[in-house]
Amino acid sequence: ALYLRHTPELFRKVRDAIGFGPHLLHDAHHRLTPIEAARLGKALEPFSLFWLEDATPAESQDAFRLxxxxxxxxxxxxxxxxxxxxCKDLIGNQLIDFIRTTIVHAGGITHVRRIADFAAMHQVRTGFHGATDLSPVCMAAAVNFGLWAPNFGIQELMPHNALTDEVFPHNYRFADGHLVMDEVPGLGVDIDEALAARYPYERAYLPVARLRDGAMWNW
Ligand SMILES: [Mg+2]
Structure with missing residues (x-):
């Protein structure tokens, strides 16, 4: 309840400060119930979001109808x-506006191309996931894909750290709000295996999410 009151207030203040020029997006990280998500989406309408992401657990697709x-x-x-x-039911019933599959999660370029074409038939645009747990190889593939997709919407970009960029030399770059790349062979990305060998795998964890009463909650 606190979150549902706080979030629209936050967007009101942001819009007051920056106006309606810049796109604003919000990720609810699959944490809401369907009726909470419905209420949040409604409350956010005056602030003209580009999208509300992962409102409810993605597996429960009937929620999107509500x-x-x-x-x-x-x-x-x-x-x-x-x-x-x-993706079939959500896109086919036009229950979403952006499909966020990534190249490596959903069968590679060929399979994701089928998803994008199906989405285009239903006026759903791409908006691929792009967190740093996906390598620059995936990002390079996504940038190439986005340059092709007629129904390209937006590409998420979470910059990798300098060391990762060094291990994966790549051509894509962020400039003036856009991901751009030159005409280069292949995906325009490489792996410096000798350099990579110097950095053995280190286990890492996502933060633990807790409710205000201390109970653990899904990430
Ligand atoms: Mg997300």
Whole structure:
């Protein structure tokens, strides 16, 4: 309840400060119930979000029908999807506006191309996941893909650290709000295996999410 009150207030203040020029997006990280998501989407309408991401657990797809009936805030989902079958009902019923599959999670360029074409038939645009747990190889593939996709929407970019960039020399770069790359062979990315061998795998964990009463909650 606190989150549902706080979030619209946050966007009100941001819009007051920066106006309606820049796109604003919000990720609820699959943490809401369907009716909470519906209420949030409705409350956020005046602030004209580019999208509300992962409003509810993505596996429970009927939830999107409920959310859709209550709000015109654009919906994005799919970073956890692995195939066109995961996307089929949401896209086919126009329950979402952006599909967030990534190249490496969903069968590579050829399979994701099928998803994008299916999405285009239903006026759903791409908005691929791009967190740093995906390597620069995946990002390079996504940039190439985005340059092709007629229904390209947006590409998430979480910059890698300098060391990762060094191990994966790549051509894509962020300039003036856009991901750009030159005409280069292949995906325009390489792996410096000798350099990579100097950095053995280190186990890392995501933060533990807790509710205000201390109970553990899904990340
Ligand atoms: Mg996300």
């Amino acid at each position: 959310i859709r009936q209550h709000t015109t805030t654009p919906l994005a989902v799919g970073e956890v999807f692995n195939s066109i079958w995961d």
